[in-house]
Amino acid sequence: MVVKNGGQERRVRSRTSQDEDDGSESDEERMRDQREKEELERHIRERDAAGTRKMTDQKLTKKEEEEAIRRSNALENDGLDTLRKMSRQEYLKKREQKKLEELRDDIEDEQYLFEGVKLTEAEYRELRYKKEIYELVKKRTEEFDNANEYRMPDAYDDQEGGVNQEKRFAVAVQRYRDPAAEEKMNPFAEQEAWEEHQIGKATLKFGSKDKKQKHDNYEFVFEDQIEFIKAAVMDGVNVEQESSKQSPEASLAKTAFEKLQSDRKTLPIYSYREELLKAINEHQVLVIVGETGSGKTTQIPQYLHEAGYTERGKIGCTQPRRVAAMSVAARVSQEMGVKLGHEVGYSIRFEDCTSEKTILKYMTDGMLLREFLGEPDLASYSVVMVDEAHERTLSTDILFGLVKDIARFRPDLKLLISSATLDAEKFSDYFDSAPIFKIPGRRFPVEIHYTKAPEADYLDAAIVTALQIHVTQPPGDGDILVFLTGQEEIETAEETLKHRTRGLGTKIAELLICPIYANLPTELQAKIFEPTPEGARKVVLATNIAETSLTIDGIKYVIDPGFSKMKSYNPRTGMESLLVTPISKASANQRAGRSGRTGPGKCFRLYTAYNYYNDLDDNTVPEIQRTNLAHVVLALKSLGINDLLNFDFMDPPPSEALLKALELLYALSALNKHGELTKVGRRMAEFPLDPMLSKMIVASDKYQCSDEVISIAAMLSIGNSIFYRPKDKQVHADNARLNFHMGNVGDHIALLKVYSSWKETNFSTQWCYENYIQVRSMKRARDIRDQLEGLLERVEIELTSNANDLDVIKKAITSGFFPHSAKLQKNGSYRTVKHPQTVHIHPSSGLAQLLPRWVIYHELVLTTKEYMRQVTELKPEWLVEIAPHYYQLKDVEDLASKKMPRGEGRAVKD
DNA sequence: GAGCACTGC
Numbered sequence: 001m002v003v004k005n006g007g008q009e010r011r012v013r014s015r016t017s018q019d020e021d022d023g024s025e026s027d028e029e030r031m032r033d034q035r036e037k038e039e040l041e042r043h044i045r046e047r048d049a050a051g052t053r054k055m056t057d058q059k060l061t062k063k064e065e066e067e068a069i070r071r072s073n074a075l076e077n078d079g080l081d082t083l084r085k086m087s088r089q090e091y092l093k094k095r096e097q098k099k100l101e102e103l104r105d106d107i108e109d110e111q112y113l114f115e116g117v118k119l120t121e122a123e124y125r126e127l128r129y130k131k132e133i134y135e136l137v138k139k140r141t142e143e144f145d146n147a148n149e150y151r152m153p154d155a156y157d158d159q160e161g162g163v164n165q166e167k168r169f170a171v172a173v174q175r176y177r178d179p180a181a182e183e184k185m186n187p188f189a190e191q192e193a194w195e196e197h198q199i200g201k202a203t204l205k206f207g208s209k210d211k212k213q214k215h216d217n218y219e220f221v222f223e224d225q226i227e228f229i230k231a232a233v234m235d236g237v238n239v240e241q242e243s244s245k246q247s248p249e250a251s252l253a254k255t256a257f258e259k260l261q262s263d264r265k266t267l268p269i270y271s272y273r274e275e276l277l278k279a280i281n282e283h284q285v286l287v288i289v290g291e292t293g294s295g296k297t298t299q300i301p302q303y304l305h306e307a308g309y310t311e312r313g314k315i316g317c318t319q320p321r322r323v324a325a326m327s328v329a330a331r332v333s334q335e336m337g338v339k340l341g342h343e344v345g346y347s348i349r350f351e352d353c354t355s356e357k358t359i360l361k362y363m364t365d366g367m368l369l370r371e372f373l374g375e376p377d378l379a380s381y382s383v384v385m386v387d388e389a390h391e392r393t394l395s396t397d398i399l400f401g402l403v404k405d406i407a408r409f410r411p412d413l414k415l416l417i418s419s420a421t422l423d424a425e426k427f428s429d430y431f432d433s434a435p436i437f438k439i440p441g442r443r444f445p446v447e448i449h450y451t452k453a454p455e456a457d458y459l460d461a462a463i464v465t466a467l468q469i470h471v472t473q474p475p476g477d478g479d480i481l482v483f484l485t486g487q488e489e490i491e492t493a494e495e496t497l498k499h500r501t502r503g504l505g506t507k508i509a510e511l512l513i514c515p516i517y518a519n520l521p522t523e524l525q526a527k528i529f530e531p532t533p534e535g536a537r538k539v540v541l542a543t544n545i546a547e548t549s550l551t552i553d554g555i556k557y558v559i560d561p562g563f564s565k566m567k568s569y570n571p572r573t574g575m576e577s578l579l580v581t582p583i584s585k586a587s588a589n590q591r592a593g594r595s596g597r598t599g600p601g602k603c604f605r606l607y608t609a610y611n612y613y614n615d616l617d618d619n620t621v622p623e624i625q626r627t628n629l630a631h632v633v634l635a636l637k638s639l640g641i642n643d644l645l646n647f648d649f650m651d652p653p654p655s656e657a658l659l660k661a662l663e664l665l666y667a668l669s670a671l672n673k674h675g676e677l678t679k680v681g682r683r684m685a686e687f688p689l690d691p692m693l694s695k696m697i698v699a700s701d702k703y704q705c706s707d708e709v710i711s712i713a714a715m716l717s718i719g720n721s722i723f724y725r726p727k728d729k730q731v732h733a734d735n736a737r738l739n740f741h742m743g744n745v746g747d748h749i750a751l752l753k754v755y756s757s758w759k760e761t762n763f764s765t766q767w768c769y770e771n772y773i774q775v776r777s778m779k780r781a782r783d784i785r786d787q788l789e790g791l792l793e794r795v796e797i798e799l800t801s802n803a804n805d806l807d808v809i810k811k812a813i814t815s816g817f818f819p820h821s822a823k824l825q826k827n828g829s830y831r832t833v834k835h836p837q838t839v840h841i842h843p844s845s846g847l848a849q850l851l852p853r854w855v856i857y858h859e860l861v862l863t864t865k866e867y868m869r870q871v872t873e874l875k876p877e878w879l880v881e882i883a884p885h886y887y888q889l890k891d892v893e894d895l896a897s898k899k900m901p902r903g904e905g906r907a908v909k910d
Numbered sequence: 911g912a913g914c915a916c917t918g919c
Contacts, residue, residue: 321917349919366919395918486915518916544915565915578915623917631919688919720914787919843911863913 226465228449231609234592260335264302267295269439276300276437277307280414284407285434287427288418291441292593296418297324297387298332301360304383304414310359312412313382318365320393321549322348329353329362336360349688350783365395369402370688372639377406378413385416390423390586391548392622392651398632401648402639404431422586422619430650444596450609458561459489461606463496466539467511469557469604475509478556478599479538481546483591485565485580490515490541491727497539510536516550517543519721522776528552547590551597558595558603560588562611568626570862571657573837576628577862584620588612624653630691633661634670637677638685667819667886668695683795687788689717696816697788698795703812705802706792708752712813714785715751716858716870721777722754723844733772741846746872748813748858749806750846755781756803810872811882817856818883822868823876824853830868833879833891842867854892 264270269290280286290296301315309315319325329346338344345354347363354361363371365386371378378384384403389396400417407415417427417434424436455461462482469480484490494513501511514528532538532554540552544564566581583591588605595601605612624632633644641647644658665671668691670681677685684694693713700709715722725733740750740757754771758778761767768775792799802808822830822839828851830839839860841848845868847855854876857868876892 364918366917370919391917393917486913488913519914547916549916567915580915635919725913784919844913848911861914865912867912 225468226455226461226606227452228604229452229609230447230449232448234443234446234448234589234596257337264295264299264335267299268293268442269295269299272437272439273299273303276439277303279435279437280304280416283435284411284413285415285417285431287424287431287434287436288416288439289421289424289436290418290439291420291443292597293442294439296439297328298335300385300416300418301383302332302336305360309382309414313380314359314361315383315385316361316363316368316378316381317385317387318363318368318396318399320365320388320391320396322364323549324388325362325364326353329360332360332362350787365393365399369395369399369635372402373635373685376639377410378403381413383414383416385418387418389417389427390420392620392624394623394627394632397622397624397650398636400430400650404648420586422589426650443593444598444600446592446596446601446603448592449602449604450612451606452608454608454611455561455606458563458606459484459493460496462559462561463493463500465559465604465606466497467500469559470511470537470539471508473557475535475537476532478601479532479540479552479554480557480559481540481542481552481555481594482559483546483561483564484541484543485563486543487517487519490517490543493541512536512538514538514540515542516540516545518545546594547587551594553598555595555597556599556601558591558601559606560591560603561606562588562616566620566626569628569657571628571654571660573835573860574628574660575860575862575866582616584617585612586619588616622651624649625651625657627657628690629653629657629661630664631689633658634665634681634685634691634694637665637671637675638682642675664819665691667883668692668816669885670695683797686791686795689713689788692816692820693717694816696813697792698797699815700812701797702815703802703808704800705805705809705812706797707799707801708803708809709812710785710788710792711755711781712748712752712809714781714788715755716748717784718777718780720869721774722751722781724772724774726772729772736770736772737844738846739771744846744850744873745806746810746847747845747870748872749809751870752809754778755785810874811878813872814856814874814878815882817858818879818886820857820859820868821874821879821887822855822857824851824855830855833887837866839866839868841871842869845869845871847871847873 269276276288288296288300297317297319301317304310304315317328319328325346325348329344330340333340333342333344336344340346341353341355342357344360345358345362347354347361347367349364349367368384386396386399386403389400403415407413415431415434417431419427424438428434428436451461462484466480466482482493484493494515497511497513501508510533512532516525516528528538528540528542529552538554540546540555546552560583562583563580564583564587565578567576567578569576592601592603592605595603607615636644636647644662645655662671662675665681666673666675668680668684669678670684670691672678680695680698683698684691687694687697689697693716697706697709697713700706723733723737740753741747745753754773755778757771758764758767758773763778763782765775767773768778789799819834821833823833825831825838830841831837832839839857841851841855842861852873854874855868855871856874857872858870859868861867861869879887879892880889
């Protein structure tokens with residue numbers, strides 16, 4: 001088992017070691033578990049007793065000591081002592097809650113991941129034990145619910161040492177769960193109670209006698225209506241098979257495993273099995289067009305295994321998303337009757353659930369890309385399947401070039417590219433006219449409606465349309481999904497909808513409004529998966545997240561205004577921006593298809609048929625053409641690909657972007673003047689970060705502050721979702737944020753302070769709530785930091801701390817970010833030193849009022865103005881000291897204070 | 911004094 005970092009190790013190992021009864025490792029594991037159990041019991045009995053902390057961790061013990069010292073110091077003052085005692089009790093209470101959440105997650109994980117696998121007696125005992133403890137403690141803690149302070153709701157992902165993915169995933173793939181197991185321990189009990197309540201409300205208000213009344217009041221609902229024209233029908237395919245699959249009597253007598261096997265045979269792909277295997281045998285590269293529901297992702301690797309391909313090497317299957325890789329692997333392991341992590345495994349960042357035995361490996365596309373670094377010919381694979389290739393993520397696009405290349409000198413390697421219909425020809429052309437194999441999916445027909453005339457205000461039009469559907473269509477026949485561009489728009493729409501339905505009271509059926517976007521706390525996201533109460537209707541207001549990332553059952557109507565936010569990158573200025581842009585035809589069809597999953601659907605497009613055919617692009621511009629390529633170029637260089645301008649990209653990125661990336665890497669000394677990778681560059685390539693961040697880490701070795709710098713790098717790389725700023729508590733949130741800026745240390749150091757303070761509280765969730773910080777983001781930062789710490793060793797950098805000397809930390813930052821320097825102008829704006837342009841400090845920065853003369857910034861963003869985000873003050877002489885090849889003295893001489901002699905020319909040299 | 915689609919390593 002490959003283990004990525006310490007934090008992950010325990011979790012991963014505990015999952016897979018359970019089936020091996022011999023070996024000291026699992027003995028040790030069991031003993032530790034035993035200790036933890038005892039620990040937990042003690043907590044229940046002696047809630048208020050001190051000193052019951054877990055002693056296995058060195059750091060904790062140290063904290064324990066500090067606490068003792070503080071206590072004895074405080075003895076002089078009785079009042080203080082009492083206070084400390086109280087805070088201690090408070091702490092224990094919180095700790096108990098945390099332990100409880102951990103336990104709950106453990107149980108859910110095990111139930112999900114090892115479902116359908118026969119447990120040993122010991123394992124069964126352990127699971128039962130955990131459940132008992134959980135129920136016991138839960139009952140007890142529920143009595144202590146005090147909530148006077150501000151609190152964000154608890155998330156499913158409150159789990160020590162883990163990212164949220166498993167919990168999100170648990171909700172998203174509920175249909176794979178065993179209903180019997182659900183009964184035993186139901187983590188959704190609260191929601192169900194709430195649903196019952198809603199159902200109660202619904203039946204009270206909306207009996208059948210209301211139906212007529214509703215119709216009578218129809219005209220009260222709308223001031224103006226939108227006219228639609230039904231223009232097309234996306235045909236359903238193989239729909240009748242869906243019903244034949246549903247015959248429960250046939251499978252009644254079978255075991256769960258037999259049922260899985262017979263279910264496999266009802267998939268559309270099953271009848272193509274032999275033909276498919278023959279085609280794969282005859283051709284090295286095959287493009288597979290398999291529509292949603294065809295079963296390609298789960299079945300093809302199994303077919304290949306059954307046909308003996310795994311004797312020559314493992315089968316890898318890439319997915320664009322972590323959740324998909326995990327859930328598909330879990331499903332396939334069930335179908336094959338093996339434990340997840342053995343013959344079938346998955347590999348995603350922070351979590352490698354594979355072993356030597358693994359022959360079917362599901363992974364994220366980025367993960368296969370990293371594997372190329374260690375195994376450039378993919379020698380251990382006999383088949384590579386790039387799934388969901390039509391999504392054209394940055395990683396799949398690079399993978400295309402790489403696998404096409406290695407396929408030439410590895411004729412035994414089979415390549416499968418699976419895509420949606422639209423792009424198949426293009427994929428085939430790219431892979432030297434590889435044959436296309438079509439597998440029908442299962443989809444219900446979808447009626448497409450266009451507006452008669454263009455709508456000026458699409459948000460208002462969307463709301464009106466939603467209400468129109470709600471009132472004219474019988475309740476209970478299906479939910480509505482509206483695609484909007486962002487959080488703010490969703491919030492506005494939610495308010496408007498509430499406002500408009502409130503006045504109508506019981507004249508219309510109840511309308512449940514469910515917002516969903518990636519930054520929404522996880523437990524609020526779960527709301528959209530709850531079944532709609534009878535007599536009511538759900539309207540889901542979603543961003544693009546609902547286009548591919550998650551699937552909501554029961555959607556019958558889709559409202560598509562035709563816009564989404566898209567990131568664009570200007571290689572000339574290095575400026576990023578998010579723009580609301582019209583979607584592509586492919587996107588529009590994907591959206592429409594979301595309504596035909598469980599029955600015939602309808603899609604209302606808030607634009608005309610003319611717009612669709614003439615104004616929308618066929619496909620979304622692939623990510624590789626609108627992003628900063630520095631990281632990509634470094635990765636390719638480290639794979640020995642030197643001629644990037646002639647690299648075989650399916651859609652080449654603008655050469656300007658490639659040149660900009662090369663130029664930057666040269667400035668960072670990652671490439672020499674021949675464009676070859678240097679030793680520094682090789683070390684930088686080990687880090688899964690933007691090269692400027694990697695350089696900053698590599699440089700921290702010299703300044704003896706790698707400990708601080710990796711924290712900063714982790715915090716910077718999670719982006720701007722750290723501080724939580726609810727609309728109604730903006731002042732509090734801002735004050736909390738200002739605390740970290742004490743001493744005007746700059747944004748980088750402030751981020752470091754946030755991380756270290758959180759660490760000092762032992763990664764407390766409560767602390768995050770109190771400081772208006774998003775726990776989810778912090779946990780992510782911790783995972784990334786752990787990973788970076790593990791990688792330090794590989795590039796031979798020692799973990800050294802130098803927290804007191806902020807200047808050396810800033811110098812290390814400058815070593816990576818010196819190309820991003822800017823100088824204050826007279827009018828309070830800034831001017832970037834290289835490639836001069838006018839920019840401003842972002843108002844969220846701690847330095848926004850201070851305006852230091854010289855700054856370095858993390859990134860440029862274009863919103864209402866050109867802003868620098870994450871800014872730190874800088875001594876200009878550092879630039880010359882650290883990057884003499886990039887800056888000369890005259891670049892940094894202060895024109896504001898002294899006049900340049902005539903004839904010296906401009907201070908800025910390019 | 912602003913405003914952040916979505917992934918992934």
